[in-house]
Amino acid sequence: MANTYASLHYHLVFSTKNREHFIKKEVRERIWAFLGGIARENKLKALCVGGTEDHIHILLMAPPAMALSKMVQLLKGGSSKWIHETFPEMRGFAWQDGYGAFTVSKSQISDIVRYIQGQEEHHRAKTFQEEYLAFLQKHGIEYDERYV
Numbered sequence: 653m654a655n656t657y658a659s660l661h662y663h664l665v666f667s668t669k670n671r672e673h674f675i676k677k678e679v680r681e682r683i684w685a686f687l688g689g690i691a692r693e694n695k696l697k698a699l700c701v702g703g704t705e706d707h708i709h710i711l712l713m714a715p716p717a718m719a720l721s722k723m724v725q726l727l728k729g730g731s732s733k734w735i736h737e738t739f740p741e742m743r744g745f746a747w748q749d750g751y752g753a754f755t756v757s758k759s760q761i762s763d764i765v766r767y768i769q770g771q772e773e774h775h776r777a778k779t780f781q782e783e784y785l786a787f788l789q790k791h792g793i794e795y796d797e798r799y800v
Contacts, residue, residue, distance in 0.1 A: 658716040661699070663764055664724060665787065666751035667707035667780060674745045675705045682738075683731065684708075690730040696723060699761065702768040707780045709768040711756065724751050750799060752784060754791055 668674045675683060684701040687710060691698040697713040714723060728747045735745050756764055767774070774783070781800060788795050 656716060659758055660714045660716060661756040661758070661761060662712045662714060662720065662723070663754045663756050664710045664712060664727070664751055665707065665754075665784065666724070666728065667748045667784075668705075669746035669748050671706045671748075671780060672744075673705035674742055675703065675708070677705075679739060679742075683735065686734055687727055687731050690727055694718075694723070694726050696726075700765045700768045702771050704771050704775050704780070709771065711761070711764050711768060720753055724753070752787055754787060 680703070684703075687701050687708070688698040690696075691710075691712060695715050695718070699711040699713060701708065701710050703709050710727065712723065714720075728751075732745065732747055735742050739745075778786075785795075785800055787793075788800070
């Protein structure tokens with residue numbers, strides 16, 4: 653796409669299936685790094701990856717020609733396959749079906765990075781569900797309580 657320029661940043665949030673506590677501290681850094689690798693291989697740039705035992709946050713810079721749903725499919729599918737192959741004790745691991753995706757302006761990037769890096773501390777006071785609902789409400793997104 654000659655002469656096409658874009659600055660597209662997304663804050664993705666998704667949890668493990670049934671919010672099970674699969675992502676133990678001892679494997680997190682490897683999973684975060686692998687997700688960053690999936691992003692690189694697919695012309696995405698993971699600016700920050702983090703989370704807790706039951707969910708992740710990824711701040712991505714994306715090309716304009718790639719659909720958001722495709723990005724999430726690549727990240728979730730590739731990481732799930734790798735987790736099953738790499739960590740036999742996590743055979744039952746799966747990501748939830750859905751995801752949250754929020755656009756981020758360039759001026760907000762450093763705040764979002766700090767937020768993602770502070771997930772451990774943040775979730776001492778707030779559950780994932782409370783956090784997720786706050787994101788949906790802040791961005792004016794209608795939702796069905798059954799799926800939150």
